[in-house]
Amino acid sequence: xxxxxxxxxxxxxxxxxxxxxxxxxxxxxxxxxxxxxxxxxxxxxxxxxxxxxxxxxxxxxxxxxxxxxxxxxxxxxxxxxxxxxxxxxxxxxxxxxxxxxxxxxxxxxxxxxxxxxxxxxxxxxxxxxxxxxxxxxxxxxxxxxxxxxxxxxxxxxxxxxxxxxxxxxxxxxxxxxxxxxxxxxxxxxxxxxxxxxxxxxxxxxxxxxxxxxxxxxxxxxxxxxxxxxxxxxxxxxxxxxxxxxxxxxxxxxxxxxxxxxxxxxxxxxxxxxxxxxxxxxxxxxxxxx
Amino acid sequence: xxxxxxxxxxxxxxxxxxxxxxxxxxxxxxxxxxxxxxxxxxxxxxxxxxxxxxxxxxxxxxxxxxxxxxxxxxxxxxxxxxxxxxxxxxxxxxxxxxxxxxxxxxxxxxxxxxxxxxxxxxxxxxxxxxxxxxxxxxxxxxxxxxxxxxxxxxxxxxxxxxxxxxxxxxxxxxxxxxxxxxxxxxxxxxxxxxxxxxxxxxxxxxxxxxxxxxxxxxxxxxxxxxxxxxxxxxxxxxxxxxxxxxxxxxxxxxxxxxxxxxxxxxxxxxxxxxxxxx
Numbered sequence: 001x002x003x004x005x006x007x008x009x010x011x012x013x014x015x016x017x018x019x020x021x022x023x024x025x026x027x028x029x030x031x032x033x034x035x036x037x038x039x040x041x042x043x044x045x046x047x048x049x050x051x052x053x054x055x056x057x058x059x060x061x062x063x064x065x066x067x068x069x070x071x072x073x074x075x076x077x078x079x080x081x082x083x084x085x086x087x088x089x090x091x092x093x094x095x096x097x098x099x100x101x102x103x104x105x106x107x108x109x110x111x112x113x114x115x116x117x118x119x120x121x122x123x124x125x126x127x128x129x130x131x132x133x134x135x136x137x138x139x140x141x142x143x144x145x146x147x148x149x150x151x152x153x154x155x156x157x158x159x160x161x162x163x164x165x166x167x168x169x170x171x172x173x174x175x176x177x178x179x180x181x182x183x184x185x186x187x188x189x190x191x192x193x194x195x196x197x198x199x200x201x202x203x204x205x206x207x208x209x210x211x212x213x214x215x216x217x218x219x220x221x222x223x224x225x226x227x228x229x230x231x232x233x234x235x236x237x238x239x240x241x242x243x244x245x246x247x248x249x250x251x252x253x254x255x256x257x258x259x260x261x262x263x264x265x266x267x268x269x270x271x272x273x274x275x276x277x278x279x280x281x282x283x284x285x286x287x288x289x
Numbered sequence: 290x291x292x293x294x295x296x297x298x299x300x301x302x303x304x305x306x307x308x309x310x311x312x313x314x315x316x317x318x319x320x321x322x323x324x325x326x327x328x329x330x331x332x333x334x335x336x337x338x339x340x341x342x343x344x345x346x347x348x349x350x351x352x353x354x355x356x357x358x359x360x361x362x363x364x365x366x367x368x369x370x371x372x373x374x375x376x377x378x379x380x381x382x383x384x385x386x387x388x389x390x391x392x393x394x395x396x397x398x399x400x401x402x403x404x405x406x407x408x409x410x411x412x413x414x415x416x417x418x419x420x421x422x423x424x425x426x427x428x429x430x431x432x433x434x435x436x437x438x439x440x441x442x443x444x445x446x447x448x449x450x451x452x453x454x455x456x457x458x459x460x461x462x463x464x465x466x467x468x469x470x471x472x473x474x475x476x477x478x479x480x481x482x483x484x485x486x487x488x489x490x491x492x493x494x495x496x497x498x499x500x501x502x503x504x505x506x507x508x509x510x511x512x513x514x515x516x517x518x519x520x521x522x523x524x525x526x527x528x529x530x531x532x533x534x535x536x537x538x539x540x541x542x543x544x545x546x547x548x549x550x551x552x553x554x555x556x557x558x559x560x561x562x563x564x565x566x567x
């Protein structure tokens with residue numbers, strides 16, 4: 001932060017941003033906390049009911065399932081995105097010819113809208129013409145075809161493949177630049193000591209890369225917690241409520257069921273979950289060092 | 290196997306993996322592109338990665354007759370206005386925070402930083418209810434206020450960082466030359482933090498252009514719907530018209546792909562910086 005003492009008129013620099021931020025970000029955040037303690041349909045008078053929404057929510061099976069599902073999603077997303085990205089980044093690291101080309105191809109899905117990607121995958125997963133089923137039939141695995149987004153057993157996993165696939169490019173690029181920052185000498189000396197590629201990865205690369213992997217873990221996990229678009233567009237929580245996550249559950253309760261108070265309580269849980277995870281994770285991982 | 294052959298095999302395998310992964314990334318897009326030039330019955334009878342002909346443009350013609358051009362304009366104008374608002378607010382504010390110290394400096398900066406950890410989605414309901422009260426729901430552009438506000442935390446963080454790294458001696462000499470606080474911003478600080486401004490613009494562009502949840506709730510009027518909303522609805526509207534769906538996707542991603550191919554380096558580094566620092 002700066003050192004000069006401002007004159008009163010200099011406040012004009014700050015005021016527009018501050019006003020915008022308070023009215024459209026901080027204000028609604030405080031309101032959300034308040035709404036979560038009320039019973040309110042969004043139209044009529046609201047009534048203060050204390051923590052009733054929260055008590056009801058934690059007893060509600062669909063909420064419990066959504067919470068478990070979002071935790072599962074976070075775990076799968078973090079493990080698969082970071083695992084695959086680490087693998088690909090390792091391949092890209094040592095002067096691969098065409099590294100720039102590969103990197104720019106890998107990054108393309110990251111800049112495309114979730115809506116466009118989802119529409120693409122709706123067709124990919126289509127029962128009759130979709131590439132997924134077509135490929136399975138071609139390989140003689142016709143009995144493994146599914147109506148991927150329409151069956152309770154597959155819909156959730158089919159849906160979360162989409163954001164995992166889309167986000168990979170980001171983590172590949174983050175990890176490649178992390179790998180390029182590691183000192184070359186350590187590798188050379190370990191090669192002289194006879195360490196193989198596998199040992200080098202576990203004993204040298206991963207420990208030195210850990211701070212960046214940590215950032216990736218926080219990004220992937222908190223990304224999954226608050227994600228709305230993919231489930232909403234691909235399955236809207238269905239079939240039944242078999243793919244609901246906290247975000248779509250919140251939306252459903254507030255804008256379909258017109259329970260703004262209850263929906264706000266779910267919103268608070270989404271916020272708290274992300275914050276608790278980020279803080280807890282940082283606390284746990286920095287103590288070790 | 291001797292060492293040399295082993296090394297060759299290893300590097301060969303490496304390219305096989307990379308090419309496979311590139312294919313996996315590019316395949317869905319390419320297939321969609323190919324389908325956009327095919328009739329529905331062609332799509333149903335045969336899976337092809339190259340269309341029979343690129344001359345069949347009926348899918349494009351029919352989506353262009355629908356709401357796509359208007360949605361495109363809506364997305365464009367909403368994004369442009371949001372970026373303008375964001376830049377107009379964040380540059381002076383970041384300049385102020387980087388130059389001046391006052392009693393509440395830490396509090397204000399902390400408040401902006403706190404925004405990074407609040408998921409936007411969690412304030413959707415409250416925002417909707419405010420929009421309802423303010424009579425914003427039937428209007429097109431109030432949503433840009435939200436978009437600008439959402440991008441403020443990361444923008445402030447990046448811009449203040451950039452502006453603080455300008456050497457004090459440069460600012461001092463500017464002052465000796467008679468610059469007042471505003472001309473210092475316009476003539477020295479802004480040009481020197483150009484890269485930061487570009488990063489902020491790129492981040493905001495990608496995020497606003499692609500935004501879905503808020504656009505779907507805050508813009509109920511069908512005339513004002515953005516591209517992402519029209520696409521998501523297409524899933525139900527063109528339910529079995531796969532050629533049209535494909536054409537819709539291609540038209541929707543084209544502007545972004547075009548921007549990406551020109552500004553690739555800046556976009557990749559900007560988004561990575563935004564993600565990691567956020």
